[in-house]
Amino acid sequence: MAEDKNKQIPDWKRDFPIDQEESTHVSRREFAKFLGLFSGALALGNGAIVLNSWAFPEKDLEGEHFICDENEVPVGGMKQFEIRGTKEIPYILIHLEEGEWRAFEQKCTHLACAVRYRADIQQIECPCHKGYFDPRTGVVIQGPPPRPLPQLEVKVADGKVYVKSFKDTPYTS
Numbered sequence: 394m395a396e397d398k399n400k401q402i403p404d405w406k407r408d409f410p411i412d413q414e415e416s417t418h419v420s421r422r423e424f425a426k427f428l429g430l431f432s433g434a435l436a437l438g439n440g441a442i443v444l445n446s447w448a449f450p451e452k453d454l455e456g457e458h459f460i461c462d463e464n465e466v467p468v469g470g471m472k473q474f475e476i477r478g479t480k481e482i483p484y485i486l487i488h489l490e491e492g493e494w495r496a497f498e499q500k501c502t503h504l505a506c507a508v509r510y511r512a513d514i515q516q517i518e519c520p521c522h523k524g525y526f527d528p529r530t531g532v533v534i535q536g537p538p539p540r541p542l543p544q545l546e547v548k549v550a551d552g553k554v555y556v557k558s559f560k561d562t563p564y565t566s
């Protein structure tokens with residue numbers, strides 16, 4: 394009789410004898426195990442990030458870099474650029490007024506969205522969470538960014554725009 398019953402059950406069902414309701418059931422023990430593994434993976438990931446930053450610390454920008462000709466960016470305009478070197482960071486060059494230029498890292502200090510200069514309100518805007526920065530100093534005016542935008546020093550000579558780190562020898566104007 395039991396043999397007859399076994400014959401009625403298809404092979405696949407005999408190999409996986411789990412009811413449909415049981416297939417989605419997660420026991421407390423399984424859930425705790427999952428949480429433990431997930432937390433462990435997170436801790437490992439964070440540890441790897443810390444070790445990486447210790448092993449390969451970010452270096453300051455070195456030297457002076459040509460960005461563009463002065464007439465490429467009109468007053469009120471902005472140009473994105475990158476400097477290839479120890480780390481590739483996007484920057485923005487802003488032509489605030491005649492003869493007045495600024496350059497900042499383009500990564501917002503909140504969650505690294507790309508910021509842009511808005512000439513209509515004369516502020517640097519981060520569109521992700523409405524963070525606003527002063528385009529002269531990079532200081533936070535409003536919103537969630539915790540720090541000012543890192544700034545580069547700008548020099549214009551013979552119609553050409555150059556930038557370098559403020560930690561280098563300052564430009565004499």
Ligand code: FES
Pocket residue numbers: 501502503504505506519520521522523524536537538
């Ligand atoms: S990423 Fe810029 S305000 Fe959030």
